[in-house]
Amino acid sequence: MLSYGQFCPLAQSTQLLCERWTLLIVRELIAGSTRFSELEKGLPQISPTMLSRRLKTLEHAGVITVNKEKAHTTYRLTQAGNELRPVVELLGAWGHRWARSDLSGGDLDAGLLMWDMRRSVNPEIFDGREIVVQFLYPDAPRGAQAWWLVSRDGDTDLCLSDPGFDVDLVVQSSLKAMTRVWICEDTFNDAVRAGSITVQGDPELAGRLQDWLGASPLSRLGASGKAPELSWQAPDQA
Incomplete structure (x- = not known):
């Protein structure tokens, strides 16, 4: 994870969250996905290696918890992760108004x-x-x-x-x-x-x-x- 070299809270949060795919992973977790396969369905173009890497980064930052069970592993947002919901909603609403896809x-x-x-x-x-x-x-x-x-x-x-x-x-x-x-x-x-x-x-x-x-x-x-x-x-x- 590259650093901006600034103590500013915005710099600290964006260097964690603005890496490619990270906020979209958070979006999927907010939407209810808890398993690796479910995250892949919501992010069809991410590679398994990249998804694993981003999940490890989020776990290390305390944004998610990882529960390894016999049958499968689940990923869930912590309090810190749940507090990102309004951030994701604001960015999504802003994107709808000002940065829409041309649906190419x-x-x-x-x-x-x-x-x-x-x-x-x-x-x-x-x-x-x-x-x-x-x-x-x-x-x-x-x-x-x-x-x-x-x-x-x-x-x-x-x-x-x-x-x-x-x-x-x-x-x-x-x-x-x-x-x-x-x-x-x-x-x-x-x-x-x-x-x-x-x-x-x-x-x-x-x-x-x-x-x-x-x-x-x-x-x-x-x-x-x-x-x-x-x-x-x-x-x-x-």
Whole structure:
């Protein structure tokens, strides 16, 4: 970890947190990931070696704890790590307003999109009944064109192969169209009306999809229009 050579608290925190991938790892832990494999799903382009290195740095800094159990190892935020939540939320909201992706091909990833969507599904929208929704992305790379979200018993599973259940709804769109919905640049219902997303299945169930899927929590913060509040102010200049 490179040092700025400054005692300033901002310098000390940024030299720890602003290394590549570090804050995104914290984002994933805040979102509920606790296992190495879950972190990889939320960070599909990170190498296992880099992920291990960053986790060790965060553990050494007291940002996370590592619990090694017989079956697996879990990673959890400490008090110091949990105090980063408003930092991550502010940066995410700022990014939504001022540094958005142009959604070119390099920023689109079907696996990351579906993994993120799975975490925000609200199973209560369908009154607790089992719902299977298939998503088709014809422009995604081979092997990432078909996905299934299975919502049952208050939980939601993401499948890349056919889970064998009857499908209630089939949603088809380009990756860009669904990503625009996810990051609050469009609404699901507006995209359906415009024809960029098509839905096949029970119309009554289809009408609830927008509320069931939700949207990116960080993008929602940015779309809310609330400016971040600053508690530190520089002294007035004479």
